[in-house]
Amino acid sequence: MRFTIYRYDPDRDEKPYMQDYDVPLEPTDKMLLDALVRVKTHDDTLAFRRSCREGVCGSDAININGKNGLACVTKVADLKEPVVLRPLPGLPIIRDLIVDMTQFFAQYHSVKPYLINDEPPPETERLQSPEDRAELEGLYECILCACCSTSCPSFWWNPDKFVGPAGLLQAYRFIADSRDQATSERLDNLEDPYRLFRCHSIMNCVDVCPKSLNPTRAIGKIKDLMVKRMV
Amino acid sequence: MHGANRLGTNSLLDLVVFGKSAGDHVVESLRGLGRARPELPKDAADRTLARLARLEGQKSGEQVHEVRLSMQRTMQEHCGVFRFPDMLEAGVRKIKEVQNRCRHTEIKDKSKVFNTARIEALELENTIEVAVATMISAEARKESRGAHDRADFHERDDANWMKHSLFYSEGHRLEYKRVHTKPLSVEMFQPKKRTF
Numbered sequence: 001m002r003f004t005i006y007r008y009d010p011d012r013d014e015k016p017y018m019q020d021y022d023v024p025l026e027p028t029d030k031m032l033l034d035a036l037v038r039v040k041t042h043d044d045t046l047a048f049r050r051s052c053r054e055g056v057c058g059s060d061a062i063n064i065n066g067k068n069g070l071a072c073v074t075k076v077a078d079l080k081e082p083v084v085l086r087p088l089p090g091l092p093i094i095r096d097l098i099v100d101m102t103q104f105f106a107q108y109h110s111v112k113p114y115l116i117n118d119e120p121p122p123e124t125e126r127l128q129s130p131e132d133r134a135e136l137e138g139l140y141e142c143i144l145c146a147c148c149s150t151s152c153p154s155f156w157w158n159p160d161k162f163v164g165p166a167g168l169l170q171a172y173r174f175i176a177d178s179r180d181q182a183t184s185e186r187l188d189n190l191e192d193p194y195r196l197f198r199c200h201s202i203m204n205c206v207d208v209c210p211k212s213l214n215p216t217r218a219i220g221k222i223k224d225l226m227v228k229r230m231v
Numbered sequence: 232m233h234g235a236n237r238l239g240t241n242s243l244l245d246l247v248v249f250g251k252s253a254g255d256h257v258v259e260s261l262r263g264l265g266r267a268r269p270e271l272p273k274d275a276a277d278r279t280l281a282r283l284a285r286l287e288g289q290k291s292g293e294q295v296h297e298v299r300l301s302m303q304r305t306m307q308e309h310c311g312v313f314r315f316p317d318m319l320e321a322g323v324r325k326i327k328e329v330q331n332r333c334r335h336t337e338i339k340d341k342s343k344v345f346n347t348a349r350i351e352a353l354e355l356e357n358t359i360e361v362a363v364a365t366m367i368s369a370e371a372r373k374e375s376r377g378a379h380d381r382a383d384f385h386e387r388d389d390a391n392w393m394k395h396s397l398f399y400s401e402g403h404r405l406e407y408k409r410v411h412t413k414p415l416s417v418e419m420f421q422p423k424k425r426t427f
Contacts, residue, residue: 009342009344010344011343012346040296040347040348041294042298042346044294044338044339044351045339045340045342045347045348047345047346047347048347049347076335094344094345095342095344095345096345100343155424
């Protein structure tokens with residue numbers, strides 16, 4: 001199978017370049033990650049992140065034939081050759097397919113992605129009705145792979161000021177949680193021309209999410225709550 | 232930990248419980264020490280640096296992925312779910328051979344930046360230690376217990392084998408430690424055979 005892969009090692013290369021590989025795959029190489037691991041057996045200098053190899057850890061997010069996705073859940077059979085692989089767009093590149101996620105996680109942490117509840121914890125769990133729990137469907141499943149935020153033109157422009165789809169999905173995940181008491185503090189935190197309102201419903205995030213989540217809808221719900229509390 | 236473990240998710244429970252315990256212990260034992268720290272031995276980093284230097288200087292040798300595949304196949308074939316005495320004996324010999332090959336792996340990537348080839352080479356050196364320990368301990372344990380299921384000793388044997396295996400990397404030495412049956416702080420479950 002033919003690949004064209006983005007290469008850059010700051011220790012060795014003046015500037016980035018695209019390298020062609022033509023590597024025979026084994027019948028067991030079903031997913032793009034299998035193919036990448038196979039390529040690495042031919043050239044161990046090719047660097048990429050991977051861990052769980054089953055779409056749970058979110059480490060192997062890359063740009064595949066122009067679209068962000070996880071290598072481990074992308075079928076080789078579905079790809080047009082040569083398969084063009086680049087690092088996630090918009091973040092600084094450390095080496096080859098590996099990007100620096102600092103900015104992405106800084107935005108994620110800025111929404112306080114944890115339960116805030118000042119009441120003393122009960123003897124057992126903080127219980128929730130099945131209906132309240134259902135509100136979290138489609139929100140809690142995010143694996144922080146960054147496919148969405150790095151496909152978002154607003155995030156490319158303002159990665160330091162715009163929280164981005166991944167962070168905003170998590171903001172809404174706690175706003176929607178019946179056990180969380182910090183809704184108004186969370187809305188204050190996002191009431192800003194950039195942090196929330198740079199989202200222009202382009203919906204690239206929805207298009208690329210490997211877990212089929214919908215950050216745009218969650219962002220819309222935050223905007224609704226902002227309007228409601230003003231009127 | 233609580234005597235009613237099953238295999239899956241044991242590691243997560245262990246991480247949470249013993250992670251907290253280890254953290255608490257570190258904090259407690261550092262208390263009152265102030266900024267004073269005991270001097271590290273002069274050669275504290277030597278073994279680690281030697282591993283890196285070996286990989287750095289290795290100009291020819293086997294590829295990491297080839298040796299790793301041999302390790303995986305050997306464990307799968309000789310130390311799998313159902314274990315047989317002849318397979319285990321052959322497995323001990325084979326996995327030691329694979330361990331020797333690990334000392335001569337070569338990586339082409341010598342970069343100082345995010346070198347995943349070097350990480351994989353070091354990981355292989357770490358996992359082969361566990362593979363060797365598993366194979367040798369399994370071959371020596373002449374009973375079935377938990378996930379260790381031997382065709383020639385199909386029953387659990389508390390009289391002879393109610394003891395922990397302790398494997399020492401130096402000389403591939405095996406020792407045993409008795410199981411504490413006296414509860415430390417909670418009521419004890421009586422040991423019993425695991426059935427489904």
